[in-house]
Amino acid sequence: MTVEFICVGTELLLGNIVNTNAAYLSEKCAGLGLSCYFQTVVGDNAQRLAMVLKTAMERSDIVILSGGLGPTEDDLTKEVAAEVCGRKLLMHESSRKSIARFFEERGMVPTENNWKQAMMPEDAVILENHNGTAPGAIIETETARVILLPGPPNELYPLFEESVEPYLRGLTPQVICSQTVKICGLGESKVETMVKDLIDGQTNPTIATYAKTGEVHIRVTAAAEDTKAANKCIKPMVKELKARFGNDIYTTEEDVTLEKAVTDLLLANDLSLTCAESCTGGLLSGRLVNVPGVSEVYKSGYITYSNKAKRKLLGVKKATLQKYGAVSAQVAEEMAKGAALFAKTDVSVAVTGIAGPDGGTEEKPVGLVYIACCVKGKTTVKKYQFGGNRSKVRESAVSAALSLMRGCMLEYFSKVTFGKKD
Amino acid sequence: MTVEFICVGTELLLGNIVNTNAAYLSEKCAGLGLSCYFQTVVGDNAQRLAMVLKTAMERSDIVILSGGLGPTEDDLTKEVAAEVCGRKLLMHESSRKSIARFFEERGMVPTENNWKQAMMPEDAVILENHNGTAPGAIIETETARVILLPGPPNELYPLFEESVEPYLRGLTPQVICSQTVKICGLGESKVETMVKDLIDGQTNPTIATYAKTGEVHIRVTAAAEDTKAANKCIKPMVKELKARFGNDIYTTEEDVTLEKAVTDLLLANDLSLTCAESCTGGLLSGRLVNVPGVSEVYKSGYITYSNKAKRKLLGVKKATLQKYGAVSAQVAEEMAKGAALFAKTDVSVAVTGIAGPDGGTEEKPVGLVYIACCVKGKTTVKKYQFGGNRSKVRESAVSAALSLMRGCMLEYFSKVTFGKKD
Numbered sequence: 001m002t003v004e005f006i007c008v009g010t011e012l013l014l015g016n017i018v019n020t021n022a023a024y025l026s027e028k029c030a031g032l033g034l035s036c037y038f039q040t041v042v043g044d045n046a047q048r049l050a051m052v053l054k055t056a057m058e059r060s061d062i063v064i065l066s067g068g069l070g071p072t073e074d075d076l077t078k079e080v081a082a083e084v085c086g087r088k089l090l091m092h093e094s095s096r097k098s099i100a101r102f103f104e105e106r107g108m109v110p111t112e113n114n115w116k117q118a119m120m121p122e123d124a125v126i127l128e129n130h131n132g133t134a135p136g137a138i139i140e141t142e143t144a145r146v147i148l149l150p151g152p153p154n155e156l157y158p159l160f161e162e163s164v165e166p167y168l169r170g171l172t173p174q175v176i177c178s179q180t181v182k183i184c185g186l187g188e189s190k191v192e193t194m195v196k197d198l199i200d201g202q203t204n205p206t207i208a209t210y211a212k213t214g215e216v217h218i219r220v221t222a223a224a225e226d227t228k229a230a231n232k233c234i235k236p237m238v239k240e241l242k243a244r245f246g247n248d249i250y251t252t253e254e255d256v257t258l259e260k261a262v263t264d265l266l267l268a269n270d271l272s273l274t275c276a277e278s279c280t281g282g283l284l285s286g287r288l289v290n291v292p293g294v295s296e297v298y299k300s301g302y303i304t305y306s307n308k309a310k311r312k313l314l315g316v317k318k319a320t321l322q323k324y325g326a327v328s329a330q331v332a333e334e335m336a337k338g339a340a341l342f343a344k345t346d347v348s349v350a351v352t353g354i355a356g357p358d359g360g361t362e363e364k365p366v367g368l369v370y371i372a373c374c375v376k377g378k379t380t381v382k383k384y385q386f387g388g389n390r391s392k393v394r395e396s397a398v399s400a401a402l403s404l405m406r407g408c409m410l411e412y413f414s415k416v417t418f419g420k421k422d
Numbered sequence: 423m424t425v426e427f428i429c430v431g432t433e434l435l436l437g438n439i440v441n442t443n444a445a446y447l448s449e450k451c452a453g454l455g456l457s458c459y460f461q462t463v464v465g466d467n468a469q470r471l472a473m474v475l476k477t478a479m480e481r482s483d484i485v486i487l488s489g490g491l492g493p494t495e496d497d498l499t500k501e502v503a504a505e506v507c508g509r510k511l512l513m514h515e516s517s518r519k520s521i522a523r524f525f526e527e528r529g530m531v532p533t534e535n536n537w538k539q540a541m542m543p544e545d546a547v548i549l550e551n552h553n554g555t556a557p558g559a560i561i562e563t564e565t566a567r568v569i570l571l572p573g574p575p576n577e578l579y580p581l582f583e584e585s586v587e588p589y590l591r592g593l594t595p596q597v598i599c600s601q602t603v604k605i606c607g608l609g610e611s612k613v614e615t616m617v618k619d620l621i622d623g624q625t626n627p628t629i630a631t632y633a634k635t636g637e638v639h640i641r642v643t644a645a646a647e648d649t650k651a652a653n654k655c656i657k658p659m660v661k662e663l664k665a666r667f668g669n670d671i672y673t674t675e676e677d678v679t680l681e682k683a684v685t686d687l688l689l690a691n692d693l694s695l696t697c698a699e700s701c702t703g704g705l706l707s708g709r710l711v712n713v714p715g716v717s718e719v720y721k722s723g724y725i726t727y728s729n730k731a732k733r734k735l736l737g738v739k740k741a742t743l744q745k746y747g748a749v750s751a752q753v754a755e756e757m758a759k760g761a762a763l764f765a766k767t768d769v770s771v772a773v774t775g776i777a778g779p780d781g782g783t784e785e786k787p788v789g790l791v792y793i794a795c796c797v798k799g800k801t802t803v804k805k806y807q808f809g810g811n812r813s814k815v816r817e818s819a820v821s822a823a824l825s826l827m828r829g830c831m832l833e834y835f836s837k838v839t840f841g842k843k844d
Contacts, residue, residue, distance in 0.1 A: 011632055013458045015449030016641075019441050022463070026437030036435045037470055041444065041461035048459055055477075072614040072631060073621055105789075106807045111611045131810040152633070154814050210438055275704075275725070281711025282697075282704030285725045289703025290813055292779055300731030302724070303697070303707045309722030357714055391712055 001172055003034040004060040006052055008068035008077050009151060010043045021066045021156055027210065028160060032168050033176030033223050034062065044074040046083075053084050057144040062168070067151030069134035071113045078137070081146055082121040085139045092120040095128075095135045102133050127163040131155045138167060145171075177230035178221040181241045182251050184214060184258055184403040191216040194244055198237070205237050213392075214399025215258060247410060250403075258402045259287050265409050266297040266347065271375075273405075274343035275301040276314050276335045278326065278352040279369065284398045300343050304335065314338030314350075327352050329370050329381045336372035336379055348374045349405050351397055355390045369397045373408040380408050423594050425456040426482040428474055430489035430499050431573060432465045443488045443578055450582060454590050455598035455645060456484065466496045475506050479566040484590070489573030491556035493535040500559070503568055504543040507561045514542035517550075517557045524555050549585040553577045560589065567593075599652035600643040603663045604673050606636060606680055607825040613638040616666055620659070627659050635814075636821025637680060669832055680824045681709050687831050688719040688769065693797075695827075696765035697723040698736055698757045698772040700748065701791065706773060706820045722765050726757065736760030736772075749774050751792050751803045758794035758801055770796045771827050775806075777815045791819045795830040802830050 005025050011017045022039050029036055038060070042052045049068075056063040068077030082089050096118035103110045117134050120126055127136030132155040139146040147164060149156050169175075183191060188211040192199075195218065198207055205222035218241060222233035238252060250261040266273055275285045275298075285301040288294055302313045307326055310316040315338040316331055324330040335350030353369025360366035367386040372379055382404055386396040427447050433439050444461050451458055460482070464474045471490075478485040490499030504511050518540035525532045532555075539556050542548055549558030554577040561568040569586060571578050605613060610633035614621075617640065620629055627644035640663060644655035660674055672683040688695055697707045697720075707723040710716055724735045729748055732738040737760040738753055746752040757772035775791030782788035789808040794801055804826055808818040 010630060012445075013448055013461065014452045014641075015445045015447070016632070018445040019461075022434075023437045023440040026435055028437070030436045037465060037467070038474070039435065039441075039463035043459055045459070052460070070633065071611040073618070074630060102809060105787075105809065108609065111615045113614060114611050131814055154635075154810060154817075158811060208436060208438060277704070277707075279711070280708065281716075281720075282699070282707030282709075282723060282725065283711075285704030286702065286708045286816075289701075289705075289725075289727065289777075290816065292812060295727055298703075299728035300724070300726050300735060301704060302722070303704065303711075304722050305711065305717055306721035313722060390714060394708075394712065 001034055001062065002060040003029045003036050003062040003064060004038040004056050005036070005040070006049075006056060006063060006065045007039070007041045007151075008044060008049060008065060009041070010074070012041045013043050020153060021151065024153070024157065025064055025066070025160070028165065029064075029168070030208070031176070031178045031219060031221060032165070033172055033174065033221065034168065044068055044076060046076055046080050049077065049080045050084050053081060053146070057084070057141070057146065060144060062145045062147065062171075064147045064149065064164075066149045066156055069117065069136075069148060069150045071111075071117050071133065073113075078119070078121065078148055081139060081148055085121065085141050085146060087121040087123065087139060089119040090122055091115075092118050092126055092135070095120060095126060098128065098135070099133050125167070127159055129155055129159050130162075131158055136163065138164075174223045174225065175227050175230050176221060176223050177227055177234060178219050179234050179238055179252055180254055181218045181220065181238060181245070181249055182256070182258070183216045183218065183245055183248050184250050184399070184406065186216060186245075186248055188216050191218070195241070198240070205234050207237065213395050214403060247407075250406060257291070258399065258406070260291045262402050262406050262409075263288065263291040263294050263297065265406060267293070269409070269413065271297065271346040271409070272344075273298050273347045273349075274339045274345045276339035276348065276350040277301070277303050278305055278310070278335070278350075279355045280351045280394050280397050280401070281305055283394055284349070284351060284401050287398055287402070299345075302339055302343075310335060314342065325364070327354055327364055327368060327370060329372075329383060332370035332372035333379050333381050336374040340374045346376055347405065347409065349401050351401050353384075353393070353397055355393045355397075357390060367393050369393070369400070371397065371401050371404050373401075373404050375408045375412040378408075378412065380404065380411075423456055423484065424482045425451045425458050425484040425486060426460040426478050427458070427462070428471075428478060428485060428487045429461070429463045429573075430466060430471060430487060431463070432496075434463045435465050442575060443573065446575070446579065447486055447488070447582070450587065451486075451590070452598060452600075454587070455594045455596045456590065466490055466498060468498050468502050471499065471502045472506050475503060475568070479506070479563070479568065482566060484567045484569065484593075486569045486571060486586075488571045488578055491539065491558075491570060491572045493533070493539055493555070495535075500541070500543065500570055503561060503570055507543065507563050507568060509543040509545065509561060511541040512544055513537075514540050514548055514557070517542060517548060520550065520557070521555050547589075549581055551577055551581050552584075553580055558585065560586075596645045596647060597649050597652050598643060598645050599649055599656060600641055601656050601660055601674060602676055603640040603642065603660060603667070603671055604678070604680070605638045605640065605667055605670050606672050606821070606828065608638060608667075608670055610638050613640070613667075617663070620662070627656050629659065635817050636825060669829075672828060679713070680821065680828075682713045684824050684828050684831075685710065685713045685716050685719065687828060689715070691831070691835065693719065693768040693831070694766075695720050695769045695771075696761045696767045698761035698770065699723070699725050700727055700732070700757070700773060701775040701777040702773045702816050702819050702823070703727060705816055706771070706823050709820055709824070721767075724761055724765075732757060736764065747786065749776055749786055749790060749792060751794075751805065754792035754794035755801050755803050758796040762796045768798055769827065769831065771823050773819055773823050775815070775819055777812045777819075779812055789815050791815070791822070793819065793823050793826050795823075795826050797830045797834040800830075800834065802826070802833075
C-alpha cells in the first residue's frame, strides 16, 4: 500500500521553515509498512493544490495533507480537498462545540473566521484535535483515502498518533510492527558501521538508523500475518542489537525519551537530582521537567550564568574561576559538588561551556563544554567539543548531560565500567 | 519567473533525514525574486524521477534537482535528466581531471564508478564542485532550464552560491524583498481579522500571517525593478501595520526573536533580570540564554519546582502556599518579589502552573498558569489558561512570560497603559 504527503504552506515554499512534518510522516508511515514514493510541497493556492492532490490521488492509495486548516483566508486545504473529492462542507456540530469550548477555557472570544474550522467535508471521519482548533479529517473516495491534518507539529504529531496511526494500521492486510532501539552517546556513523552487515543482509525484519541530537535510533520493522508473528520476527534482531550496543541502549520502548529514562533511573533508585546550568541556561532542567512525575526527584535547580552566581549559589571558589576559567573541568566539578551540597540531593549535574557565537579562543573554542555529574559524592567530569551554532551547541550539551547522568548512575549501581568510548 | 525543486533520495522518503536542502534553495530563490510553487521529493527510481521531472519542466521555468549525482548504481539523476532533455552523456575532460586530482590530494585511489561522475550531458554548462567529486550542470532546453546539484549540503550550498546564484541573477528582471512584522500577545485569528481588509485588497506588496507559539508574524513582500523600489513599496504597509498594532509589535527585523527583543529592552535600559520557574522548569531561562550577549543582564535564575524550594530559594511564605496553593496569583507574586530580592535584579519574572497531564482539578485545571513580573518593585500578575499537552502548555507559558515582561517594562518606561487586551 502506498502513501504520499502533500505539505501545504507558503512558508515552506519561501524556505521560512524546514519541512520537519514530511520527515515525521515519512518515518511514521515507513514504520507502518507503507511505501512512500513522493512528497510534495505546494502553497496556499487553490488551483495548484487541486492539481497536486489529483495527481497524488491517481498514483497513491493514501494521501496525507498537512497544513492549511487554520482559520485565516489563506487556509484552504479543506475547501480544496472537499472540492476535489466531490464533497460539500457542512457545519460539524461537535467540532463547533470544541472550538467554542477552546475559546471559553481561555477566556477568549472566537472571531467569525474561527467557525470556518468547524466546517467539515460531508461523510468524512472527523479527527478531534486536542491541541488546537483545527480538527483533522479522513475522506474515503473510490480511488484514494485523503487525510487532512493541521500543520503545526505540536498539533500534527499527537493527532497522527492518536487517530491516524490506528486508522492506517487497520488498512494494511499484513501487520507491520516495529520496535525502536534508542542509543545515546554514540555518533551516527559509528552506529551505522556497527550494524552495516545487518543492513546489507536485511529482508524481514528491516532495520534503519535515524540520527537525533546526541542520540541514534535504530528501528527494527517486521511484516507478518499477525502481531505475534511480527514481534517474534523482531525479537532476535533486537537481541542482536542489545548484544552489540549493551549499555549504550537506553531504551527499547517507543514512548521513553532519554530524559524519561534518566528520570526512571532516579525514581527506581529513590535518588534526588539537581542541575546547575551555565551555557545551557535552564534547557537541561526544562527538558527533565517535561517528564510527568519528575517532581518526585527534581525539586530545585540553579541557573548560574555569571561567575558571581556560580560562587554565590554553588560555592565555586574564586581561585578556581581565576586559575582555570569558568569553562573548565575544575569549575564544572565544583558546580556539581556545590549544587548537590546546597540542594541536598543524591545526584547533581553541572554544565559549563562556550555556546558562541562569541567568547571562543584558540585554546577554548566555541562548542567546548564541560559536564560534571556527581552521584552520591563520586564526581565524573567530561570534556566535549560540539559543532553548529549557539542553539545546536546548547542542545547537544543537554543531550550529552543526560547521557552522562545515565552513565554515571549505571556505573554507580553496577560497578561495571561505563563510558568506555572515551 | 518560476522555479521548482526536486530533491532526490530514498533517505528523504523514509524520513531518515530532514529536507534542509529544500528550505535552503527556497530561501535563496525567494531572495532572487523567483516564484516557487512546488517542491517534490522522489526516490532514486528512474521512472518516477522522469515523470516528476517532465511535470516540473512543463509548469516551471527553472527546475533545480538535488541529490543522486553520486558514484553508485543508485545515483541516476544525471542519467534521467539527460534522457528527459534528449541529451547524450559524454566524458567531460576537465571534470575527469578534477576527480583524479580530488583523489590524489587525499591519497586515495578512485574506483571505476567514480569516473561515471565525469560523464556530463552534452552542451550543458558544467559547474565545478570544490567540495566533492560530483560536478553540477545546467541544461538549457526549449521549455525549461534544468539545474543538477549534488545532495550533501556542504557541497550544495557553496556550489549554489558560487555558480548557480550568479546564473539565476542574470535571468531575473525583478527583485523581491520582504519584511516581517512580529506581534506577541495576540492570537492568529485576531490578527487576521485586524488585517483582513489589507489582505483582501493586496496586490503589491502582498501580506501573509504566520502563527507561532504565542506570536503572529505578518510578512510583507514586494516585487520591483530593484531593491530600493521594492523597499519603498513595503514601507507604507509596514507603517500601516504599526499604526494598527502599536506596542503589540515587538520587532520588524528579520533576525530579532521575542527573547532577543526582551533582552534588547533590558540592555538598552541597563536593567538586570532573573527568572523563577516552577512548571516551565528552566525553559524560560533556556530560551533567554539563547540570545548572544544575554550574560550582560541575566546572571542567575531559580528552578523551584517543589514548595520547599519556593520557600528556601525565593522566600515564599509557608502560609501563602497553604492558603492559596502553589499555583496561585499570590505565590507567583511572592516568587517574583523573592527572586528580585535574592538575585538583586531590577526585573524578575516568575511562572507557576499546572502543566499536566496530572495535577489538575476542577478549580485549577491543567493549563492554568500564573505569571508575575516585577519591574523595579512594581509587580504585575496575570492568569492564563493554556491548552494542549504538557509540552505545549509549558511552551505557551514561556512565550506568555516573555510577552508579559516586555509589556511590563514598556509600561514602566512610558507609563502608557499596556496590556489593554485583558
